[in-house]
Amino acid sequence: MSTWLDLPADHPFGVHNLPYGVFSLDTGRRRVGVRIGDLVLDAGPVAAGDGDRGAGGVSHLATAWQTPSLNAFLSLGRPAWTAARAWLTELLTDERHRATVEPHLHPLGDVTLHLPLAVADYVDFYASEDHASNVGQIFRPDNAALPPNWKHLPIGYHGRSGTVVVSGTDVVRPSGQRKAPTDPTPSFGPSIRLDIEAELGYVVGGATELGSRVPLDEAEDHLFGVVLLNDWSARDIQAWEYVPLGPFLGKSFATSISAWVTPLEALREARVPLPGQSDPPVLPYLAGDAAGFDIHLEVALNGTVVSRPEYAGMYWAPAQMLAHLTVNGASLRDGDLFGSGTISGPAKDSRGSLLELTWNGTEPLTLEDGSTRGFLEDGDSVTMTAWAPGPEGCRIALGEVTGTIRPAR
Ligand code: CA
Numbered sequence: 001m002s003t004w005l006d007l008p009a010d011h012p013f014g015v016h017n018l019p020y021g022v023f024s025l026d027t028g029r030r031r032v033g034v035r036i037g038d039l040v041l042d043a044g045p046v047a048a049g050d051g052d053r054g055a056g057g058v059s060h061l062a063t064a065w066q067t068p069s070l071n072a073f074l075s076l077g078r079p080a081w082t083a084a085r086a087w088l089t090e091l092l093t094d095e096r097h098r099a100t101v102e103p104h105l106h107p108l109g110d111v112t113l114h115l116p117l118a119v120a121d122y123v124d125f126y127a128s129e130d131h132a133s134n135v136g137q138i139f140r141p142d143n144a145a146l147p148p149n150w151k152h153l154p155i156g157y158h159g160r161s162g163t164v165v166v167s168g169t170d171v172v173r174p175s176g177q178r179k180a181p182t183d184p185t186p187s188f189g190p191s192i193r194l195d196i197e198a199e200l201g202y203v204v205g206g207a208t209e210l211g212s213r214v215p216l217d218e219a220e221d222h223l224f225g226v227v228l229l230n231d232w233s234a235r236d237i238q239a240w241e242y243v244p245l246g247p248f249l250g251k252s253f254a255t256s257i258s259a260w261v262t263p264l265e266a267l268r269e270a271r272v273p274l275p276g277q278s279d280p281p282v283l284p285y286l287a288g289d290a291a292g293f294d295i296h297l298e299v300a301l302n303g304t305v306v307s308r309p310e311y312a313g314m315y316w317a318p319a320q321m322l323a324h325l326t327v328n329g330a331s332l333r334d335g336d337l338f339g340s341g342t343i344s345g346p347a348k349d350s351r352g353s354l355l356e357l358t359w360n361g362t363e364p365l366t367l368e369d370g371s372t373r374g375f376l377e378d379g380d381s382v383t384m385t386a387w388a389p390g391p392e393g394c395r396i397a398l399g400e401v402t403g404t405i406r407p408a409r
Helices: 043-049 059-065 072-077 078-093 093-103 129-139 218-222 233-239 264-270 318-326
Strands: 022-024 029-036 039-041 106-108 112-114 122-125 156-158 164-166 176-177 187-190 198-204 223-230 255-257 295-302 302-305 337-339 381-389 396-408
Touching: 029 043, 029 059, 039 078, 043 059, 043 093, 059 072, 059 078, 072 078, 072 233, 078 264, 093 106, 156 176, 156 318, 164 302, 176 233, 198 318, 218 223, 218 318, 223 264, 223 381, 223 396, 233 302, 255 396, 264 381, 318 337
Parallel strands: 122 337, 164 255
Antiparallel strands: 022 029, 022 112, 029 039, 039 106, 122 156, 176 187, 198 223, 198 337, 223 255, 295 302, 295 381, 381 396
16 A cells, blocks of 8 residues: 655655554644644644545544544544545545645644643553562562562553643653651652653553453443553652552653644554463453454664663553443543553563663663763653554554653742
8 A cells, every 4th residue: 555645665754554643733722633654634624625525424533533632533543543544545645635634734744733732631551570570579579579469450550541642742850758767757749760661551442331341352342542641659758658558649740741642543454362370270251352452662762772661572452451341330531541551561661761770770771972860850851652563564653752851949
């Protein structure tokens, strides 16, 4: 499949990708855009001008896309998402649409990208066995590395949706309480163990009714797409506060996501079986056809690549996480977001946090400028990128997520 745009066939944001975001031009009005190559298609006006076309037309898409977030589009559900993608693909591959579409293409350099969705509820899971095992060894050295429930249910906690920020947003170093086991009393101040967590975030649409559940085999009808997610974490605050109710202020100060949401349909070629859940077997509501994704991440700290996590090694599938999230009757809202949990593999250079990469600061990393890091310093920038295999041998890039640490206030 080729496009009439002047775009190399191997461009990672080619016609097989087509992620959605929210952008504005100088005039300031935010609306939904679709990335093709290094351009952004202002899809709403094109859909508005094409309203009578085909079965049902696309006027409902025009309405949804001319709003300042993806939420209205998310509310339309899987059939509309599929129809929209087919329509966009035709626009960008059939030369007949060129004259209509071209005036609505804007260079990326001319637009401002915004948070792509109004995040409804935010949940973060803990789906990498290597990450959970490493954290267990570091935080609870006297206990078994994995908690007893870990292979029976995808562990998660509710995070703070209001502090999810778009890629490029600065992160102010959080302050809080900390108390090392050897300290006689807690102290207060800027975090001295500020960290990252490389994750995928799943964007949810198709709201459900309170009291209902989403079965595993319908979960993907509610999984619109993925973002790259950095779950900034203050390890000193976290270690002192997290027993017994889990993470709180150590993680709620900021969570960064990519500006681009990659539709799940763009990852069809990247679907892979899970590494295996036969021992112990999972309960029936978590059992069935649930795939993982072959997504390759790269984490750079001030330009030095410090890790290459592999998403394919994750123990729990996103469909299982969503089925678990709703099994008690909790409803879904358009714009819900859940994180996969830190993506860490067995190799040291595939760990998705500094906590693991430096083993709680005891084995510092050396960056290309010769400096060393246990945890993040003020001024440090962290950038995560990722790609997945696409059709016809192409690569599907995910949008990058980047952020820079600013001093505590
Ligand atoms: Ca996390």
